[in-house]
Amino acid sequence: MKTEAMAILPAQTGWLILVLFSLVWIFLGWFWGRKAKQLDEFMLAGRNVGLSLAVATAMATWVTSNTTMAAPQLALQLGVWGMVGYSLGAVGLILFAPLARRIRALMPHAYTSGDFIRLRYGKGTWRIFLLISLFYGLGWLISLGMAGGVLINALTGIPYTYGMTVILVICVLYTLLGGLRAVIGTDFIQTLLILFGVIVLAVLAINEVGFERIHAGVMQERPQLLNLLMPAAIMFLFNNLLFGVGEIFHSNVWWSRAFAFRAGVGMPAYIIAGLMWLPIPIVAGFIALATPALGLNVPAADMVGPLVAAKLLGMSGAVLVFIVVFSALASSLDSLLAATADLVTRDIYQKHLRPNAGSVELKRAAKLVIVLLGVLTWLLCLPRLTTLAELLYFTGAFVASTIWPIVAGLYWQRVNRSGAGAAMVLGTAVGLYSYFAIGFYVAALVGAAVSMVVVLVTSWWRPQEFQWSTLHEEERP
Numbered sequence: 001m002k003t004e005a006m007a008i009l010p011a012q013t014g015w016l017i018l019v020l021f022s023l024v025w026i027f028l029g030w031f032w033g034r035k036a037k038q039l040d041e042f043m044l045a046g047r048n049v050g051l052s053l054a055v056a057t058a059m060a061t062w063v064t065s066n067t068t069m070a071a072p073q074l075a076l077q078l079g080v081w082g083m084v085g086y087s088l089g090a091v092g093l094i095l096f097a098p099l100a101r102r103i104r105a106l107m108p109h110a111y112t113s114g115d116f117i118r119l120r121y122g123k124g125t126w127r128i129f130l131l132i133s134l135f136y137g138l139g140w141l142i143s144l145g146m147a148g149g150v151l152i153n154a155l156t157g158i159p160y161t162y163g164m165t166v167i168l169v170i171c172v173l174y175t176l177l178g179g180l181r182a183v184i185g186t187d188f189i190q191t192l193l194i195l196f197g198v199i200v201l202a203v204l205a206i207n208e209v210g211f212e213r214i215h216a217g218v219m220q221e222r223p224q225l226l227n228l229l230m231p232a233a234i235m236f237l238f239n240n241l242l243f244g245v246g247e248i249f250h251s252n253v254w255w256s257r258a259f260a261f262r263a264g265v266g267m268p269a270y271i272i273a274g275l276m277w278l279p280i281p282i283v284a285g286f287i288a289l290a291t292p293a294l295g296l297n298v299p300a301a302d303m304v305g306p307l308v309a310a311k312l313l314g315m316s317g318a319v320l321v322f323i324v325v326f327s328a329l330a331s332s333l334d335s336l337l338a339a340t341a342d343l344v345t346r347d348i349y350q351k352h353l354r355p356n357a358g359s360v361e362l363k364r365a366a367k368l369v370i371v372l373l374g375v376l377t378w379l380l381c382l383p384r385l386t387t388l389a390e391l392l393y394f395t396g397a398f399v400a401s402t403i404w405p406i407v408a409g410l411y412w413q414r415v416n417r418s419g420a421g422a423a424m425v426l427g428t429a430v431g432l433y434s435y436f437a438i439g440f441y442v443a444a445l446v447g448a449a450v451s452m453v454v455v456l457v458t459s460w461w462r463p464q465e466f467q468w469s470t471l472h473e474e475e476r477p
Helices: 011-033 038-047 052-060 064-079 080-087 089-106 113-121 122-156 160-208 209-223 233-252 252-260 264-278 279-294 301-353 359-381 388-394 395-401 405-411 419-435 439-462 466-473
Strands: none
Touching: 011 122, 011 160, 011 301, 038 080, 038 160, 038 252, 038 359, 052 089, 052 160, 052 233, 052 252, 052 264, 064 080, 064 279, 080 089, 080 439, 089 233, 089 252, 089 264, 089 405, 089 466, 113 122, 113 209, 113 252, 113 301, 113 405, 113 419, 113 466, 122 160, 122 233, 122 301, 122 359, 122 395, 122 419, 160 252, 160 279, 160 301, 160 359, 233 405, 233 439, 252 301, 279 301, 301 439, 395 419, 395 439, 405 419, 405 439, 419 439
């Protein structure tokens, strides 16, 4: 763990930035949340989000701590393919674009991804899907909370627990105040901060060190990082592609936006957001390759990003990377809190416990769930048992197993309903086995392959007809 004596920024500066950003985000959450009186306003921003805000919230949500901190970690561990492979996460956003349009057309009054699975495949598969979604959502929340504590500790020496706690409290408060409307509004500002910061960091890093010095340092101390034939790195490339697709296709974070965006906005918004997101992991990961040239001692792989930036650019660089990663953390944490709370409220509280609950009761329940999710995340972040990348990719088998049931369910009327549930279970099980037997870089790849085979074989063996009009049955609460 990093100590205050090793920090680049004084602890007082770190606390000042935290306090200022806390006040700004909480005020904006209250300001934008004033109109969120009805359930649709709180959960889905009135289903009327325009293109500019739609692009900003999709991009900002996907620029997570995992982009700005795990991408450098993977570049340090897997070399060039580590950062390039991470950038393929953009493919998930782009491929989700036509799905978002179809989701909006098929289910104009739905609330969650769970609504689709329940109506399309039945309650058994729906409950399997909920387990996967909630496990993934909690894992992502934990990784974001951990990243906040790691960032603040690495740059300021403020203890990990304090930094992690502050970021979670801030995001819970302004999400609680304004729901998805506040989340999308703050995402717009956070997108501008992230883009500005990443561009500035890239330009300054190249000017300060230069490509030749970076290349020479890597060739002398860690030449394997430039090996384009490294087997683990190549498998990671394809694994991360499928992992990103699985993350987006199944997660209520992205489905809730498909429901919230104005009709006709979802497809162009996701395409533009994907193209804008594509270079960010490459830029963030590139600076990690400067580690050998700088002779920098990195105590933990997931600290490499902020430490290299601070070493290269001094206090101003440390402040800048602090703001960029803080914005990235907040833009993902708030989105995940809101979307996961919607899923718990709608699919567990209402559908399992309170089927007659009205909109007022559901809005109160959603707020309570946001608080409980924040507390649970905080408790699970306290031990910090693993690194960001290891935690993130552990969920790869789970999410990749949902890709084929979702895509086939949206476009193919003859999918076997029991086969879709079996695909999720078997894909997850075999993917997890691969995670432990081979490595984190194959879990999603194996899970997606097994899931695909199960969906195709069961649907060929025993196809079941489905009427798309069934998806319109979902009424507003």
